[in-house]
Amino acid sequence: MSGFAGFVTRRLLATVVTLLAVSVIVYVVFYVTPGDVAQITCGPRCSPEQVRQVAGQLHLDDPLYVRYWHFLQGLVAGQDYSTGTSVAHCPAPCLGLSYQSDQQVTDLILTKLPVSLSLVLGAMVLWLILGVGTGVLSAWRRGRLSERVLTAITLAGTATPVFVIGLVLMIVVCGELELLPFPQYVAFTDDPEQWAWNLLLPWLSLALIEAAAFARLTRAAMLETLAEDHIRTFRAYGVSERAVIGRHALRGALAPVIALNANNVGSAVGGAVLTETLFGLPGIGQELVHAVRVVDLPVVVGMVLVIGFFVVLANAVADVLYAVADRRVVLV
Amino acid sequence: MSETLTASGTAGTDPTVPAVPGARRFWRRLREQRAALVAAVVVALLVLVALAAPLLTALEGQDPTTYHPTLVDSARGGVPVGPLGGISGDHWLGLEPQTGRDLFARLVYGARVSLGVALTATLLQTSLGVLMGVAAALGNRWVDQVLSRLTDIIVALPLMIMALALLAVVPSGFPRPLLVTLVLGLIGWGNIAKISRAQTLALKNLDHVSAARLSGWNTWHIARRELLPGLAAPVLTYAALLVPMNISAEAALSFLGVGVKPPTPSWGQMLTAANVWYQAAPQYLLLPAGALFVTVLAMTVLGDGVRTALDPRAASRLRVGTTREGGSA
Numbered sequence: 177m178s179g180f181a182g183f184v185t186r187r188l189l190a191t192v193v194t195l196l197a198v199s200v201i202v203y204v205v206f207y208v209t210p211g212d213v214a215q216i217t218c219g220p221r222c223s224p225e226q227v228r229q230v231a232g233q234l235h236l237d238d239p240l241y242v243r244y245w246h247f248l249q250g251l252v253a254g255q256d257y258s259t260g261t262s263v264a265h266c267p268a269p270c271l272g273l274s275y276q277s278d279q280q281v282t283d284l285i286l287t288k289l290p291v292s293l294s295l296v297l298g299a300m301v302l303w304l305i306l307g308v309g310t311g312v313l314s315a316w317r318r319g320r321l322s323e324r325v326l327t328a329i330t331l332a333g334t335a336t337p338v339f340v341i342g343l344v345l346m347i348v349v350c351g352e353l354e355l356l357p358f359p360q361y362v363a364f365t366d367d368p369e370q371w372a373w374n375l376l377l378p379w380l381s382l383a384l385i386e387a388a389a390f391a392r393l394t395r396a397a398m399l400e401t402l403a404e405d406h407i408r409t410f411r412a413y414g415v416s417e418r419a420v421i422g423r424h425a426l427r428g429a430l431a432p433v434i435a436l437n438a439n440n441v442g443s444a445v446g447g448a449v450l451t452e453t454l455f456g457l458p459g460i461g462q463e464l465v466h467a468v469r470v471v472d473l474p475v476v477v478g479m480v481l482v483i484g485f486f487v488v489l490a491n492a493v494a495d496v497l498y499a500v501a502d503r504r505v506v507l508v
Numbered sequence: 509m510s511e512t513l514t515a516s517g518t519a520g521t522d523p524t525v526p527a528v529p530g531a532r533r534f535w536r537r538l539r540e541q542r543a544a545l546v547a548a549v550v551v552a553l554l555v556l557v558a559l560a561a562p563l564l565t566a567l568e569g570q571d572p573t574t575y576h577p578t579l580v581d582s583a584r585g586g587v588p589v590g591p592l593g594g595i596s597g598d599h600w601l602g603l604e605p606q607t608g609r610d611l612f613a614r615l616v617y618g619a620r621v622s623l624g625v626a627l628t629a630t631l632l633q634t635s636l637g638v639l640m641g642v643a644a645a646l647g648n649r650w651v652d653q654v655l656s657r658l659t660d661i662i663v664a665l666p667l668m669i670m671a672l673a674l675l676a677v678v679p680s681g682f683p684r685p686l687l688v689t690l691v692l693g694l695i696g697w698g699n700i701a702k703i704s705r706a707q708t709l710a711l712k713n714l715d716h717v718s719a720a721r722l723s724g725w726n727t728w729h730i731a732r733r734e735l736l737p738g739l740a741a742p743v744l745t746y747a748a749l750l751v752p753m754n755i756s757a758e759a760a761l762s763f764l765g766v767g768v769k770p771p772t773p774s775w776g777q778m779l780t781a782a783n784v785w786y787q788a789a790p791q792y793l794l795l796p797a798g799a800l801f802v803t804v805l806a807m808t809v810l811g812d813g814v815r816t817a818l819d820p821r822a823a824s825r826l827r828v829g830t831t832r833e834g835g836s837a
Contacts, residue, residue: 197661206677335805337756339763340797343779347786347793446668450760454783464669465764468676480665480673488664 184496191492198484203244206477247272271478276470281478284463289482291361291459296448298375299382300437307387308426308433311394316421318399326391333388338447342381342454349377359455378451385447386440393436394429401428431501438494442487537817544813550806558619565613568600572617573771576608587785601795604778605785614773615795621774622803625689626754632693633754634747637700638739642731644701645708656705663698668760670695675766684768688758696750696757703742711738741818748811752804759800775800 222230231237235246249255250270257264257273264280266273271281314326350358359377362370401407402425410420449461456462460479467475538544557564565571580603581587588603595602601612644655674691711717717734725733761767762776770777775796782793 194657194661194664197657198665201661202673206673331805331808332801335752335808336801337759337804339760339776339779340800343783343793344797347783351786442664442666443668446666446760449668449672450763453764464672465766468672468766471676473676476673476676480669483669484665487666491664 180499183499187492187495191488194488195485198488199248199481200244202477202480202484203247204240206473206480207240207243271481272474274467274472274475276467276472276475281474284475285460285478285482288458288460288463290363291457292448292452292461294364294371294375295378295382295451295457295459296441296444298372299379299386299444299448302379302383303386303390304433304437306383307390308394308429310387310391311429312398312421312426314391315395315398315402315425330388330391333384333391336385337450338381338385339450339454341384342378342451345377345381346455359457361457361459375457378455378457381454382444382447382451386444389436389440390433393432397429397432398425401425404428431498434494434497434501438491438498441490445483445487534817538813541813541816543809544816547806547809547813550802551810554619554803554806555623557616558623561616561620564616565610568598568610568612570599570610570613572609572613572773574609576603576610578608580606580608595791602791605781605792611791611795614778615775615799618773618775618778618796619799619803621685621768621772622755622758622800625685625692625758625768626751628689629692629696629754629758630747630750632689633696633750634700634743636693637697638704638736638743640697640701641704641706642708642735642739645705645712646727646731655701659698659701659705662695663702665695667692667696667757671757671761672764672766675761685772688761688767692754692757696754700743700746700750703746704739707739707742708735711735745815745818748814749808752807752811755800755804755807 235243238246246255250266250272252268254265254267255270255272257266264273264278266280266282269282271285273280274284310326310330314323314330317323317326346358349355356373356377359374362374364371398421402420407420407424410424411417415424445461448459449464451457452459452461453465460483464476464479466472467479538548581589587605588608590596590602599610599612601610601615603609604611604614640655640659644652644659647655671688671691674695675687678687711734717730720730720734758767759774759776759779762769762774763779765777765780767776768774778792778796779800782796786793
């Protein structure tokens with residue numbers, strides 16, 4: 177099988193293999209160390225006898241590969257858990273139960289996912305618009321004062337950690353100027369307008385940081401394209417500068433921007449954790465930080481896997497899009 | 509015999525391999541860039557402040573961990589007594605709300621943590637990455653496959669998430685700054701490994717390396733004497749970019765409350781509480797935010813300068829104050 181369909185198939189297969197490997201590594205890393213998980217789950221005042229009982233309940237005594245196998249089974253087919261007296265069923269994509277609350281990790285993630293997706297996807301739209309826009313503008317105005325100002329702003333964006341810009345934005349906009357209320361998550365399905373208003377600052381904080389890299393990349397790619405012969409030909413034929421920049425030079429920036437966007441999904445997710453914690457948005461990131469603080473391993477492992485899933489998937493999708501934007505890739 | 513072969517083989521006659529500039533040429537090229545020079549001075553000052561932290565605080569007569577309960581107004585919820593958050597001759601930058609710890613002392617000791625963690629983590633990431641990359645390139649097909657897939661996975665996983673999660677499984681008694689360093693070091697080596705592998709594969713077939721192999725030198729010796737000098741430029745370039753990334757990562761983890769923990773001061777940690785206290789003591793927000801901004805900015809500009817100095821064919825990626833029409837370079 178060759179050609180485009182073959183490329184997509186191979187890429188998807190590689191994605192599945194990567195995800196499996198990620199799950200093994202994450203599982204082993206997180207469950208190979210804990211000597212005192214039972215102790216932590218049980219509480220500080222548990223007797224050694226009680227701790228041993230908890231360890232048995234959590235199957236901490238089984239060998240690692242047995243536990244991983246159970247974990248995979250749960251993921252594919254669901255699993256039954258005995259919680260003392262009754263048996264709870266955890267349906268198909270089962271990531272286990274929280275040590276702390278006995279809640280199913282899959283449910284927990286599903287309730288938090290809309291918040292995180294709203295944050296990251298909204299910010300992504302914003303950073304693409306801001307970043308590519310700034311890049312186009314500075315390529316167009318190259319050598320002039322406005323380009324220098326844009327360069328300085330972009331550099332500042334690169335050097336500011338997301339939580340610093342978020343904190344400053346929140347204090348200035350919500351605290352001092354009182355332009356916006358302190359963000360509080362409202363579901364899109366409840367009130368789309370309130371949803372957008374409340375997410376505006378979180379989106380901005382995340383997008384301002386990420387946009388800087390896109391601005392630089394777009395500018396560099398466009399200048400490279402503008403120096404090519406076919407652009408000179410367009411100009412010689414009298415194609416307007418606006419069309420040269422907006423239509424032809426921008427096309428040269430398309431493929432690298434797609435690639436960078438995929439690369440940045442990982443760092444954006446990291447930024448989302450910070451943004452959620454800072455603005456008190458009840459998303460996956462905030463829950464992950466909480467789970468880390470109380471050493472709730474099933475929640476930590478489940479969330480890392482789900483995040484890893486999205487990042488690996490985003491990379492695969494970007495590879496395919498990249499191939500669409502630049503057909504030469506398929507042959508490689 | 510082998511020595512002469514090596515010497516004649518090196519100089520970059522092959523255009524596919526970037527010539528490694530000598531140290532002196534590197535310094536000259538770095539000095540030519542004004543922005544990088546300013547950044548280097550700022551970084552040098554920061555390192556100096558970090559090293560001299562005990563001296564500076566002794567000069568002020570304070571230390572970063574002593575509480576001053578008499579200097580905060582407990583009736584008003586722990587706001588520092590006096591103007592501007594308690595700035596005085598004794599406390600140059602005021603006091604931390606609630607605890608009354610000296611802010612100047614915490615800031616300069618915070619520089620120690622920030623730079624110490626970031627630089628050590630970068631060293632660890634670079635060593636691990638070079639080791640993995642060179643091993644993959646020189647090993648047989650299986651070694652290469654296993655190491656390369658492992659590298660792919662490490663690169664794919666978000667650093668912040670992995671660091672956050674790894675910090676959960678380590679017993680609480682472990683010294684936190686060391687722990688953050690190790691965690692960042694152990695998961696941040698992916699890109700260095702990729703660069704090292706690609707570069708080693710390119711270098712491996714050059715005449716001087718083949719000559720060394722034919723002379724019967726062992727792999728370790730070849731790696732050290734013939735390959736590492738050729739790896740220096742690309743690896744250094746990326747390592748210089750890792751430093752500001754590590755500074756941000758440490759601050760972010762401490763900001764989330766899972767990195768460096770009190771009483772050890774850290775800039776990220778100071779920001780966590782600033783959210784509540786900015787009205788009573790604005791410098792409580794401005795100091796760590798400013799320190800982080802300046803440090804990361806200086807490190808980023810310096811990193812870009814290092815890149816330009818090592819590979820003069822590529823123009824600055826940051827393009828600070830370009831006036832020429834760029835792109836054609």
